[in-house]
Amino acid sequence: MPDRKLPDQPGLFDPPDAPERPVTDPADAGPLPLPGFLEQAGTGQGAEAPAAPAAAPASAGGTSRTPLWARLLGRLLAPWLRLEIEVDPAIASDPRPICYVLEDYGLSNALILQRACREAGLPPPLQPIAGDPLGRKRAYVALSRRHVNALGLLPGAEHKTHSGSLARLLQAHQRQPALDVRLVPVSIFVGQAPKRSSGWFSVLFSENWTIVGRFRRLLAILLNGRDTLVKFAAPLQVREVVAEGLDPERTVRKLSRILRTHFRRVREVVIGPDLSTRRMLADQVLSAPLVKEAIADQARRDNSSLEAAWEKANAYFWEIAADYSSTVVRSASFALTFVWNRIYRGVLVHHLDQFKQEALGHEVIYVPSHRSHMDYLLVSYLLYTHGVVPPHIFAGINLNLPVVGTLLRKGGAFFARRSFKGNALYSAVFREYMAQLVAGGYSIEYFIEGGRSRTGRLLQPKGGSLAMTVRAYLRQPTRPLLFQPVYIGYEKLMEGRSYLEELSGKPKEKESIWQLLTGIPKVLRSNYGQVVVNFGERIQLSQVLAELAPEWDGQPLGDDEKPAWFSRTIDALAQRIQINVNRAADVNPINLLALALLSTPKHAMGEADLRAQIALSKTLLAEVPYSEWVTVTPHTPEEIIAHGEEIGLITRTAHPLGDVLSVEGDNAVLLSYFRNNVLHLFTASSWIAVCFQNNRRMGRRQLQQIGRTLYPFLQAELFLPWDEDTFAARIDRTIEVFIREGLLEQVSDEDGGILQRHSGQSDEVFRLRALGHTLQQAFERYYIAISVLVKNGSGTLGAGELESLCQLAAQRLSLLYAPAAPEFFDKALFRGFIQKLRELKLVWPDETGRLAFDERLKAWAKDARVVLGRELRHTIEKISPAGSGRTTGEQPALPPDPASTDGAG
Numbered sequence: 001m002p003d004r005k006l007p008d009q010p011g012l013f014d015p016p017d018a019p020e021r022p023v024t025d026p027a028d029a030g031p032l033p034l035p036g037f038l039e040q041a042g043t044g045q046g047a048e049a050p051a052a053p054a055a056a057p058a059s060a061g062g063t064s065r066t067p068l069w070a071r072l073l074g075r076l077l078a079p080w081l082r083l084e085i086e087v088d089p090a091i092a093s094d095p096r097p098i099c100y101v102l103e104d105y106g107l108s109n110a111l112i113l114q115r116a117c118r119e120a121g122l123p124p125p126l127q128p129i130a131g132d133p134l135g136r137k138r139a140y141v142a143l144s145r146r147h148v149n150a151l152g153l154l155p156g157a158e159h160k161t162h163s164g165s166l167a168r169l170l171q172a173h174q175r176q177p178a179l180d181v182r183l184v185p186v187s188i189f190v191g192q193a194p195k196r197s198s199g200w201f202s203v204l205f206s207e208n209w210t211i212v213g214r215f216r217r218l219l220a221i222l223l224n225g226r227d228t229l230v231k232f233a234a235p236l237q238v239r240e241v242v243a244e245g246l247d248p249e250r251t252v253r254k255l256s257r258i259l260r261t262h263f264r265r266v267r268e269v270v271i272g273p274d275l276s277t278r279r280m281l282a283d284q285v286l287s288a289p290l291v292k293e294a295i296a297d298q299a300r301r302d303n304s305s306l307e308a309a310w311e312k313a314n315a316y317f318w319e320i321a322a323d324y325s326s327t328v329v330r331s332a333s334f335a336l337t338f339v340w341n342r343i344y345r346g347v348l349v350h351h352l353d354q355f356k357q358e359a360l361g362h363e364v365i366y367v368p369s370h371r372s373h374m375d376y377l378l379v380s381y382l383l384y385t386h387g388v389v390p391p392h393i394f395a396g397i398n399l400n401l402p403v404v405g406t407l408l409r410k411g412g413a414f415f416a417r418r419s420f421k422g423n424a425l426y427s428a429v430f431r432e433y434m435a436q437l438v439a440g441g442y443s444i445e446y447f448i449e450g451g452r453s454r455t456g457r458l459l460q461p462k463g464g465s466l467a468m469t470v471r472a473y474l475r476q477p478t479r480p481l482l483f484q485p486v487y488i489g490y491e492k493l494m495e496g497r498s499y500l501e502e503l504s505g506k507p508k509e510k511e512s513i514w515q516l517l518t519g520i521p522k523v524l525r526s527n528y529g530q531v532v533v534n535f536g537e538r539i540q541l542s543q544v545l546a547e548l549a550p551e552w553d554g555q556p557l558g559d560d561e562k563p564a565w566f567s568r569t570i571d572a573l574a575q576r577i578q579i580n581v582n583r584a585a586d587v588n589p590i591n592l593l594a595l596a597l598l599s600t601p602k603h604a605m606g607e608a609d610l611r612a613q614i615a616l617s618k619t620l621l622a623e624v625p626y627s628e629w630v631t632v633t634p635h636t637p638e639e640i641i642a643h644g645e646e647i648g649l650i651t652r653t654a655h656p657l658g659d660v661l662s663v664e665g666d667n668a669v670l671l672s673y674f675r676n677n678v679l680h681l682f683t684a685s686s687w688i689a690v691c692f693q694n695n696r697r698m699g700r701r702q703l704q705q706i707g708r709t710l711y712p713f714l715q716a717e718l719f720l721p722w723d724e725d726t727f728a729a730r731i732d733r734t735i736e737v738f739i740r741e742g743l744l745e746q747v748s749d750e751d752g753g754i755l756q757r758h759s760g761q762s763d764e765v766f767r768l769r770a771l772g773h774t775l776q777q778a779f780e781r782y783y784i785a786i787s788v789l790v791k792n793g794s795g796t797l798g799a800g801e802l803e804s805l806c807q808l809a810a811q812r813l814s815l816l817y818a819p820a821a822p823e824f825f826d827k828a829l830f831r832g833f834i835q836k837l838r839e840l841k842l843v844w845p846d847e848t849g850r851l852a853f854d855e856r857l858k859a860w861a862k863d864a865r866v867v868l869g870r871e872l873r874h875t876i877e878k879i880s881p882a883g884s885g886r887t888t889g890e891q892p893a894l895p896p897d898p899a900s901t902d903g904a905g
Contacts, residue, residue, distance in 0.1 A: 191224025456676030491529025536584030689772030
């Protein structure tokens with residue numbers, strides 16, 4: 001804890017008017033018998049270490065030997081203990097005497113503290129402070145212990161609300177102006193619950209919030225003592241506390257409160273929040289003003305009693321709430337270790353250590369990409385096995401299956417219905433539950449996409465969970481909030497076939513326990529390649545609020561307050577999270593194979609061409625890096641091809657002129673999923689390549705100018721992190737790589753440089769065409785939307801009708817030409833493009849709600865025409881359908897083609 005003036009207020013985790021926990025100083029109850037030396041140290045029970053044998057007080061500056069009993073018992077414990085020690089630097093930089101503060105009494109704590117001080121080179125705790133102000137022949141105090149009169153056997157013993165030793169230390173400072181002792185809080189954890197221990201049995205005795213007895217403490221040390229953490233915090237200055245001039249009773253109570261709050265916060269960081277108070281959490285949720293008001297409204301609507309409405313709210317709480325169990329989590333970690341080793345070739349994690357350093361003192365909200373049901377398990381498993389408390393997971397009610405739902409709930413999942421609409425009581429209970437999780441310091445995980453991506457792209461975010469989280473923080477801004485974007489990259493999806501069926505029009509199957517049980521054997525027999533989990537750049541909510549909501553003055557926000565800046569802050573935060581997820585992408589072998597093979601009409605390449613295309617993609621990623629958070633497979637093109645064959649995604653056909661590698665059948669559609677995972681990383685290179693599909697020559701300035709015009713649409717679709725100027729600079733850097741690789745050549749310095757591709761069907765032209773293929777489909781979609789709008793005329797179509805017509809035109813275009821990727825006619829992508837047109841004021845709703853536009857839209861269409869072939873443009877214009885509101889008569893036409901720049905070959 002930093003040196004600071006102690007506030008005269010209850011601890012942040014104490015109820016406003018809660019009585020102090022009774023604390024008894026062992027010195028007042030007489031010495032305890034020696035056999036009880038292994039005592040509880042974690043949660044308020046345990047016996048005080050016996051006082052050292054009587055000896056003359058040490059003189060100022062003098063020393064004495066460690067008591068014989070401590071040396072003997074220390075040797076007895078030595079084989080069972082291995083300490084990890086963390087010492088705040090402020091301790092060693094100050095020569096003033098030290099008094100250590102433990103959370104709980106217990107001889108085991110005293111012996112561990114003695115050993116930790118010896119290993120860290122700190123003053124020993126079992127020798128008196130100079131002048132012995134404690135009168136105890138030692139240099140440590142503790143805040144609490146099991147009450148010595150718990151059974152009522154000592155009628156003369158009285159309850160105390162503070163540590164007597166701490167009171168004596170404060171009194172000594174009041175009597176002796178020269179005395180200046182520092183209090184150093186020391187937290188001891190024997191077997192941290194989140195960390196992997198030697199076996200399942202050990203987790204039963206690992207550190208937690210449960211009150212345990214002496215025998216359990218003994219077992220904890222025997223089983224987990226070699227995984228003991230001792231944290232020495234920054235010292236508190238006793239002299240500064242005394243200088244406040246409060247009466248002695250109030251001073252010691254305040255200091256005790258601050259120290260208890262410190263110990264609780266350290267315990268939350270190390271082992272997570274206290275999860276043993278689920279029923280108390282229910283009481284807090286149901287007694288909140290927002291929920292009580294909703295209960296009253298429900299009773300009025302149902303014409304029922306308040307008790308009946310309360311019972312309904314109570315049932316909602318237990319339907320929602322998690323029931324976290326360390327034992328279940330540890331057991332699940334064993335099962336998942338077996339599963340991962342069986343079905344995956346490895347699970348890699350990057351940037352986790354950086355996250356652990358930055359997350360200290362923050363409440364963490366994990367916001368991963370969502371592509372598989374495995375996402376839930378992978379993130380929690382990796383956090384658990386790397387010593388981080390698994391989060392509470394916001395899960396859909398569809399996963400609350402028999403048995404499975406119980407296990408997920410005990411793993412930290414809490415369940416939400418797909419829609420809260422029409423149920424104000426359920427909405428109030430859920431929102432208050434989320435608010436209590438945030439206020440209590442629980443880490444939370446949710447997927448802001450709302451559902452799993454069926455196309456491999458990040459979906460447009462839904463702000464509901466974000467809004468609940470931010471509002472909970474604004475209501476009680478006690479702890480800084482940190483959003484942690486997480487990118488999860490697969491090489492093969494368990495749900496791949498079901499995604500393919502859904503994209504082909506088959507309804508989504510409802511999850512069932514039977515479906516799960518019958519699918520397990522098939523999953524365990526499959527090879528799903530490698531999984532990579534990347535922790536991206538973190539987002540501090542305080543920084544977002546300072547930037548986007550400067551009107552907020554830091555004061556708590558009421559439940560009914562709806563400031564104007566709130567919605568725009570949530571929207572901007574959601575976009576920033578998705579951008580940072582994409583900035584932490586992993587490029588695996590399957591991504592690179594998909595980028596190359598899907599760029600050809602028959603999804604096939606000669607082996608030499610495929611190796612060259614993969615090498616080119618890796619070169620672009622290295623020469624023009626997307627961000628420092630992106631990771632790229634280290635494997636060579638040859639190894640990548642061999643891996644694709646091994647997991648059955650590509651097929652080799654032997655031929656005398658060179659083997660051909662191809663993707664057959666439905667695998668081509670499945671492979672498009674993995675191409676879309678990393679499409680955003682190649683935006684600049686694909687943009688340049690697509691411009692040279694139908695143009696042999698173009699100027700740099702024209703490339704950059706049209707790129708700036710189209711960039712806002714690409715940015716919205718792919719969650720790109722740059723502004724238009726930065727994107728133009730990336731285009732320029734990428735051009736230099738193309739020139740060096742022989743894909744382009746600069747033939748003139750006019751117009752910033754005239755660039756030219758090779759003629760004919762050279763290898764360079766082939767590689768350039770492959771790079772531009774995927775982005776070309778985006779421009780085809782854009783042109784379809786413009787064509788349908790212009791063909792129907794201004795003020796004719798509503799946004800919903802335009803989306804449907806665009807989807808029909810894209811489906812027909814896919815039937816007439818080679819089959820496109822499934823997302824080519826995804827209505828959501830058309831919706832995003834139309835929304836961007838509205839943001840840029842290229843279209844706008846008229847008084848009837850239909851979309852109006854002017855000549856600027858036709859002028860904008862000329863830029864799109866530069867990158868599309870004449871035949872394709874003609875087909876799109878021909879198949880663009882008319883809406884139901886279109887009247888008969890001559891239809892508007894797109895502007896005539898600009899002068900053709902199509903080159904030979």
